Amino acid sequence: MRMSGAFRHGMLTAIAGVVLAAPVLAAPPAPLALPSFADLSRKARQSVSITLDASLLGLAATFLDPSKPDDAAAREIITGIRGIYVRSYSFDADFVYPRADVDAVRRQLSAPGWQHVVEVRNSHEQANVDIYMSVEQGRANGMAIITSQPRSFTIVNIVGSIDLQKLQRLEGRFGVPRLPLQESK
Amino acid sequence: MSEDLEKTLRAALRPLDPGDAFADAVMARVRAERPVPVGLRWWRWAPAWRWASVLAAMSCVALLLVQSLEAHHARQGLEARQALMQALRVTGQSLDLADRAVNEGGGARQGSDPGV
Numbered sequence: 001m002r003m004s005g006a007f008r009h010g011m012l013t014a015i016a017g018v019v020l021a022a023p024v025l026a027a028p029p030a031p032l033a034l035p036s037f038a039d040l041s042r043k044a045r046q047s048v049s050i051t052l053d054a055s056l057l058g059l060a061a062t063f064l065d066p067s068k069p070d071d072a073a074a075r076e077i078i079t080g081i082r083g084i085y086v087r088s089y090s091f092d093a094d095f096v097y098p099r100a101d102v103d104a105v106r107r108q109l110s111a112p113g114w115q116h117v118v119e120v121r122n123s124h125e126q127a128n129v130d131i132y133m134s135v136e137q138g139r140a141n142g143m144a145i146i147t148s149q150p151r152s153f154t155i156v157n158i159v160g161s162i163d164l165q166k167l168q169r170l171e172g173r174f175g176v177p178r179l180p181l182q183e184s185k
Numbered sequence: 186m187s188e189d190l191e192k193t194l195r196a197a198l199r200p201l202d203p204g205d206a207f208a209d210a211v212m213a214r215v216r217a218e219r220p221v222p223v224g225l226r227w228w229r230w231a232p233a234w235r236w237a238s239v240l241a242a243m244s245c246v247a248l249l250l251v252q253s254l255e256a257h258h259a260r261q262g263l264e265a266r267q268a269l270m271q272a273l274r275v276t277g278q279s280l281d282l283a284d285r286a287v288n289e290g291g292g293a294r295q296g297s298d299p300g301v
Contacts, residue, residue, distance in 0.1 A: 050272045052265065060265035074273055084272045120286040129283040145279045156276045167280075 031083050032108050032144060032157045035101045040089050043096055050086040054160075057081060073166075080161030087155045094150035102146065102153055106130065109144055126150050 041047045052060065057078055064071040078084075089097060109116070109132045118131035127149045134142030145156040 048271060048275055050268045050275075052268055052272060056265045057269065059262050060269040063259075063262040063266040064269075070270065074269060077273065078269065084269070084276075086272045086275050088275050118283060118287075120283055122286045122289060124289070125286070127282065127286050129279075129286050131280075131283060145276065145283070147279045147282050149282075154275060154279050154282075156272070156279055158276070 031085055031159050032105060032155075034085055034087055034105060034155060034157065037087055037089065037097075037101065040097055043091060044089040045092050046088075046090040048086055048088040050084065052084045054082045057084065077163075077166045079166075080163065081158060082160035083158070085155075085157040085159075088152070089154075090152040092151070097153055099148070102148055102155070105144075105155055106146060109146075114142070114144070 037047075037049070041049070061075055061078060064075045066072050066075065091097065109130075113134050113136075114132045115135065116130065117133050118129065120127070120129040122128070128147070130144075130146045132144040132146075133140050140162040141160060143156075143158040143162050145154070147154045
């Protein structure tokens with residue numbers, strides 16, 4: 001993953017604003033109540049459902065090999081994180097998933113403490129992207145990403161202390177290709 | 186006189202019922218002295234070996250148990266690691282999608298206001 005300069009700058013600026021406003025914000029969030037999407041697994045071409053609580057993250061960390069770059073990066077990223085929850089589904093047809101369920105997750109993020117830092121509505125591709133941050137005492141302690149397209153949607157919820165600089169290290173790692181066209185921006 | 190002696194001897198040597206206890210005692214003795222099969226003699230006559238065998242068997246069971254638990258732990262750990270890497274991959278792809286959507290001119294809003 002290679003964030004372009006404009007996006008990265010905008011996102012970090014937005015997050016910096018959130019962080020500066022942190023003292024008035026509420027307590028850290030609990031993990032989002034994600035629907036089970038049990039029926040969707042049968043309909044989906046590809047489905048990913050990951051629930052990693054603190055104990056599983058700790059267990060995973062012990063099996064990361066620091067000599068491997070991806071493992072070392074992962075270990076750095078998850079330091080301070082208490083949970084990662086992912087639901088991601090891809091389909092062969094448009095809008096076969098219940099958008100109401102995705103909207104229900106969005107509604108949870110309207111609770112106090114969550115800040116809507118990025119909202120993208122791309123009418124051309126019908127792609128919607130929302131990034132929410134929760135901040136406590138000047139430090140991001142929760143993050144939610146919701147992306148939805150006609151044939152796919154993804155919900156990512158990260159709970160815990162998030163170091164945004166480390167998150168940036170996702171670029172070009174974990175099988176996410178760098179985007180060479182954006183290198184010059 | 187000889188008749189008295191005879192009576193006395195008869196009285197002294199009259200048959201007596203030894204009772205059930207005697208029979209049980211005899212049978213118990215017979216059982217106790219039954220020859221031990223050759224293959225088990227070492228077991229009977231070498232208690233140190235017997236305890237060593239029991240200890241070895243228990244050690245083997247404990248070792249197998251520990252190995253099984255370790256294998257289970259390792260399997261869980263590798264699965265958790267795989268899930269973590271996949272979660273980070275999906276997170277990266279989602280951020281990438283956001284990046285592309287912003288750069289392709291979608292109606293983007295970036296700010297710190299709670300705008301939901």
